[in-house]
Amino acid sequence: MTNRNKANVYTCRQIILKLIKPTLTVLAIASFAVVAQNTTNPIQVDVIYPQGVQNMQTLVLTGTVEAKQHAHLAPPEAGRVAAINVEIGDIVTLGQTLLSLDNKLAELEVNAAQANVKAAKVNADEAMRLYQEVQKLSEQQVVAQTLIAERAAFLASTQAQLASVEASFSFVQERLNRHTLKAPFNGVIAQRNVDIGEWVSQQTGVITLVAQDDLRLTVAIPQQYFSSLSKQTDVAIEIKPDSSDAKAFRATLSRLVPVSDMQTRTFMAQIDLPNNTALVSGMSAVARISIPNSEQSSITLPRSAIKQHPDGGSSVFIVQNGVAKRIVTAFTSLPNNQVTINNQNTDAAFIISGVASLQDGTAIVPTVLSNTVSKLESVAR
Numbered sequence: 001m002t003n004r005n006k007a008n009v010y011t012c013r014q015i016i017l018k019l020i021k022p023t024l025t026v027l028a029i030a031s032f033a034v035v036a037q038n039t040t041n042p043i044q045v046d047v048i049y050p051q052g053v054q055n056m057q058t059l060v061l062t063g064t065v066e067a068k069q070h071a072h073l074a075p076p077e078a079g080r081v082a083a084i085n086v087e088i089g090d091i092v093t094l095g096q097t098l099l100s101l102d103n104k105l106a107e108l109e110v111n112a113a114q115a116n117v118k119a120a121k122v123n124a125d126e127a128m129r130l131y132q133e134v135q136k137l138s139e140q141q142v143v144a145q146t147l148i149a150e151r152a153a154f155l156a157s158t159q160a161q162l163a164s165v166e167a168s169f170s171f172v173q174e175r176l177n178r179h180t181l182k183a184p185f186n187g188v189i190a191q192r193n194v195d196i197g198e199w200v201s202q203q204t205g206v207i208t209l210v211a212q213d214d215l216r217l218t219v220a221i222p223q224q225y226f227s228s229l230s231k232q233t234d235v236a237i238e239i240k241p242d243s244s245d246a247k248a249f250r251a252t253l254s255r256l257v258p259v260s261d262m263q264t265r266t267f268m269a270q271i272d273l274p275n276n277t278a279l280v281s282g283m284s285a286v287a288r289i290s291i292p293n294s295e296q297s298s299i300t301l302p303r304s305a306i307k308q309h310p311d312g313g314s315s316v317f318i319v320q321n322g323v324a325k326r327i328v329t330a331f332t333s334l335p336n337n338q339v340t341i342n343n344q345n346t347d348a349a350f351i352i353s354g355v356a357s358l359q360d361g362t363a364i365v366p367t368v369l370s371n372t373v374s375k376l377e378s379v380a381r
Contacts, residue, residue, distance in 0.1 A: 042363035047319055047349040050299035059289040063219030067281040069185050069211035076178035078201040081194055088192055092183045098207055103179035110176050113169035120162040127155040187211040210281050215273045219287050220266035228291050238288040246278055299344045303337040307355040317358050319349040319366050326360040
């Protein structure tokens, strides 16, 4: 390189240094100002430890209203239908007669058994009289002991015979009673499958009885929600009947059936319904079931904790080692100047005042708006 070229290079370097020197000076002053702000001039701020809020997921499922008592009744005895006392739609009460069978033969058996009881009772009374007679004679020692033993044995035999015929009488009386079909609970007659004159047996379903008051809603829930629901003791549910004028009402999950359907991969859940609803068995209703979302939780903060960015974003600040740490995050507005933020730690101290003048690393002096002494001391350190 010639001396002339070396002189030109040197001159260029001098010009470049003169141009960038003011810029370097400005940057150095700005950096010094930031450091001074972060280390020598801490900002007084208020901090809180927010409350965690469990996010809820809502399942909307259509279920079927069922009666807990839904019976297909059959007569206890076989026979010919002699009388039918109810029709479809009738409201019946516990013990009310629904149907009667021809009971003529059963009545004759009862009459015969009743006569046998009377005869056996006469024999037993006579045996008792004879035994008491020899007992009195034995006090005068004018009767043989063998006669006393014979009378005692005869009395025991007649009493046993009386007990036997009384049992037979109870048996045929019960058979007579079984010729009448009675309502096992309060309900409505949903179906009648027999007419007068037909022969029925114990396997013949003659009447369907459905309870009106004791109802429940049965829904099929996807199997992936079984674990979440089984861990909860009080699952909130809103029930909306499938009718235009019906109002929604609250209910709770009554029971889960821990067996999954292999075809649909769902398990059955039952929801007991109050008695004052307009629902009846067989109707459909929509259940809105609230399930905690274990994968996402949120915290609630005052709106003053949010710092808005010029580009439309937002962030919050927490206290970490005596300085402010920025966390860029979205938020959801709530009433009363509150916001929620997802997936944040409730053990962190969030700054709720003066966030507009904070930067990442700004030195701060926190004032904890909390009664937790241990958390206050950890922040001060």
